[in-house]
Amino acid sequence: MAAPNVLKPHPQEFDRFLHASVGEDRNGYAVTVLSMLARLGLDPWKETDELVMLGQDAAQARLGALFAQFLDVPSLESDHSSVARELSQLLPAGRASGSLKRAATTRTGDRPGTSGAFWAVLAIIALLFQLIIISGAGVGE
Incomplete structure (x- = not known):
């Protein structure tokens, strides 16, 4: 939440x-x-x-x-x-x-995966995955 x-x-x-x-x-x-x-x-x-x-x-x-x-x-x-x-x-x-x-920070508790760093790394991985898929699309044709 x-x-x-x-x-x-x-x-x-x-x-x-x-x-x-x-x-x-x-x-x-x-x-x-x-x-x-x-x-x-x-x-x-x-x-x-x-x-x-x-x-x-x-x-x-x-x-x-x-x-x-x-x-x-x-x-x-x-x-x-x-x-x-x-x-x-x-x-x-x-x-x-x-x-x-205290007012400007959000409390995330001890739940894993709720920090900003986690989401940034996940976004980078998704971007790299998309680049691999796009660049590999023309190889087999």
Whole structure:
């Protein structure tokens, strides 16, 4: 049976924060925290996990620094600290370290044949088998 987080591997408690709007970019498109972090070249879920572990005040300061670097949304240039204060309130409170890793991995148990490496090797064997069959089709004619 597949693990329940296969289709949604990221912690759901991050959704409210990551999908919150930070404003409109210069082209009039809505920019969320998730897209802002991605545009800055950061992994949004990893960064959110680190913000949560920092605590409220340090997370707010870190968000303010990130908003100051982000020049795509003109309204953030003058008001990044208040936006950081508001958005830091959306972070989930008090999570244990490493919870992102636990949420992103699936539990396979001790059943053989459920790891990704097994399926990769099986796919390679199937591909090689197909190549042998195809290349051998014209030999006897």
